[in-house]
Amino acid sequence: MPALMILGGNIRFAGGIAIVIPLLVFLAGQLALFFISVMVGSDESPELGASAPVSALFLRRTALTAGGYCTLLLMAVPVLGVMLRAPGTLPVLIPAMAGALVSNLVIGHGMPIPLMRPDFGKAQKGTMLGLVVGVGVSSFWALLAWVLVTPNPFGWLKG
Template sequence: MVSQTFYRSLTLVPVAMILLGRVHFGGGVAVTVPLLVFLTGQLALFFISVMVGADDAPELAASAPVPLEMRDRAALFAAAYAALLLMALPLLGVLWRAAALIPVLLACMAGVGASNLLLGQRLPIPLVRARFGKAQTGTVLGLVLGVGVSSAWALASWLLATPSLAAFLQAG
């Protein structure tokens, strides 16, 4: 799980470079918005898949400090919390560099997070690469749909954060 979280968090390297002013793109800090939205969606999908995968270990699920009837809701909350915790520092970076982007960023992060949490609860992604080819169709479908959902929200955030596509292209 740690290596998968680290792997997904590598997306933050270009975001950090942009927020720290080390790299400049035509859209400025606005270009980080779709990257952060996409990563939020992927982290939410990953963490909820880990939680749903714990159902295979009944003793682990039984040890959870929540009533059995609240387990699904607790899994959603825990996965959302983990994803948002990893995104807190980049959010502060955007707030520092371009506070006007925060409403779009937060709205799209909430949308992609909720979408992928619900998707992952029904169609969790495969977590063991060696078993990827042997995974059920639903898990591969969940992976494909999760990337699609994250991409759609990232595109929406980019269009909202960059109101004038012509100005964005000219700035580059």
């Protein structure tokens, strides 16, 4: 039905920065989910954690910090672009990205997504539920950002 509405000209989406903000929010959440899943979902993680001379709480914090740090590094250039082009959207972009990032780090730490290892096609530990929940949470934060950034968020339904 939505495809027919789009093809029939009944739906018109906003363009420009109104589309960029939710895409960046969604991307930040998915990158965080991927990075934390790589760190906690590998076959070697339990052995490395057991042999480390630090507490389990420190290992958890380190994995969460590293996942967040990688995501922030990758998202820095797009955020700088938004800062230069539409600085008025930063009060929405930054909290929404932070919400998506933190939510997906927590989800991915508890339910890492399944990943494929390059050697022998062996799958790492993970659950599809983590992927579904992560995509849902990223979508929620992206939708929230879109509603807050777009002047008339439901104006795309013309009838």
